[in-house]
Amino acid sequence: MQNQVTIIEHPLIQHKLTLMRKAETSTTKFRNLLKEISLLLAYEVTRDLPLKYEQIKTPLAPMDAPVLAPDKKLVLVSIMRAGQGILDGMLELMPSARVGHIGLYRDPKTLIPVEYYFKVPQDVEQRDMIVVDPMLATGNSAVAAVERLKSTNPLSIRFVCLLAAPEGIKHFCETHTDVPIYAAAIDDYLDEHGYIIPGLGDAGDRLFGTK
Numbered sequence: 001m002q003n004q005v006t007i008i009e010h011p012l013i014q015h016k017l018t019l020m021r022k023a024e025t026s027t028t029k030f031r032n033l034l035k036e037i038s039l040l041l042a043y044e045v046t047r048d049l050p051l052k053y054e055q056i057k058t059p060l061a062p063m064d065a066p067v068l069a070p071d072k073k074l075v076l077v078s079i080m081r082a083g084q085g086i087l088d089g090m091l092e093l094m095p096s097a098r099v100g101h102i103g104l105y106r107d108p109k110t111l112i113p114v115e116y117y118f119k120v121p122q123d124v125e126q127r128d129m130i131v132v133d134p135m136l137a138t139g140n141s142a143v144a145a146v147e148r149l150k151s152t153n154p155l156s157i158r159f160v161c162l163l164a165a166p167e168g169i170k171h172f173c174e175t176h177t178d179v180p181i182y183a184a185a186i187d188d189y190l191d192e193h194g195y196i197i198p199g200l201g202d203a204g205d206r207l208f209g210t211k
Ligand SMILES: O=P(O)(O)OC[C@H]1O[C@H](OP(=O)(O)OP(=O)(O)O)[C@H](O)[C@@H]1O
Pocket: 079, 080, 081, 082, 083, 104, 105, 106, 107, 111, 113, 133, 134, 135, 136, 137, 138, 139, 140, 141, 142, 168, 194, 202, 203, 204, 205
């Protein structure tokens, strides 16, 4: 199967993304903006969730009303640290989703991801998985995370990011052909340190104020 790459070009997302990119945007604003964008990304990435109909009574009349099909259970997985910023927004919209975490950091010299944490819910095999990380740069982190997550056998996997580099998309799509990507924008290229240009800097540092 060929990957689908969906760019979510909603004007609200694009406007908020521009605010996030600005060097002068504070940590507080950056965090709030990422949360707000994540609500909008969640709306798009869950667009095809199936519905079933159940009998309810409104104050005025009975009706067959749509509800999410109960067998379509979700697990959201954050690639820490920066994935936490998207997770917070998505959980607001999908409060009953289960949550997994994978801790990865990129070695700054080799750009190889190093895993330091892994935990997913026990019933992950009965769930569709949405993996979140704001940045897809070389793609090494997302590729490694999805490889590790595939070994837990979820029903399906989608990958959601804010910004992607063309290099990262290529690497990811060549490795995980069956995992669709959702992004708010594809930027121009990677610099010699593996940063996305023009990008927004180091998402984790900007989110948590660590630099
Ligand atoms: O596509 P790649 O080249 O692998 O780069 C992307 C990764 O880099 C960032 O994490 P980082 O390693 O900075 O860790 P952090 O979230 O703890 O800051 C980002 O959140 C991704 O996980």
